[in-house]
Amino acid sequence: MLGNDKAVFDLYCTGEDGEHFIIEMQQISQDFFKDRTVFYTSRLINRLVRRGVKGNTYELPEVYFIGVLEFELDEFHSEKYYYDVALLEKETKEVFYDKLGFKFLIIPNFKKEEAEVTSYMDQWMYTLKNLSKFDKIPSCLDIRVFGLICDIGKVANLNKEDMISYEASLKRKRDAESIRLTQERIGFQKGIEEGMEKGREEGIELEKRAVAIKLKAKGMALANISEVTSLSIEEIEKL
Known part of the structure; x- marks a missing residue:
């Protein structure tokens, strides 16, 4: 949402090499959603751009928008669950500008069962779609990465009494x-x-x-x- 000339995101992160990531979780489709993602990334770039003498080179930061969506982004591609969008030269399909990108994970379009999960992207999609149903870590997931995510999910689903006990144990x-x-x-x-x-x-x-x-x-x-x-x-x- 927007207020007081400041954009507020679900999650804002910076990478090891100085990249900036806007991460949003959206459950309901809305008009002009693509416009909204471009608007937010533009606002962030404008906020991060160097001022004064250091800004005379027009050098811009790397900014990426990651959307985890509970709705179809494009009704004509109901099987597509991952979009990797960049500024391309139309004829050659080569990336024209590599410091701005948009990635969308379309949860309802991911239909694979556990036995069909093979790639790293599949592991992420399977986890995001089924995390609330896990009672143990599925064998198709890399426990080194997804073990922590599953632990976080278990904590988030604790009832009040169990949460108090967990926090006391953690203390x-x-x-x-x-x-x-x-x-x-x-x-x-x-x-x-x-x-x-x-x-x-x-x-x-x-x-x-x-x-x-x-x-x-x-x-x-x-x-x-x-x-x-x-x-x-x-x-x-x-x-």
């Missing part, structure tokens, strides 16, 4: 982890302090030996050297 885990990290920090700091003290003592000992060597070379009596450096006569004799 205990966080408290335990906080205590562990604190103890590690204290132990690490103590180790540094002990190491510094040991190093200081070893430095003093080396300095004493260096003084003793110089005095011994000058012919000072060992007893006098011992008195000056606090080293024993036996230690001085070995120098």
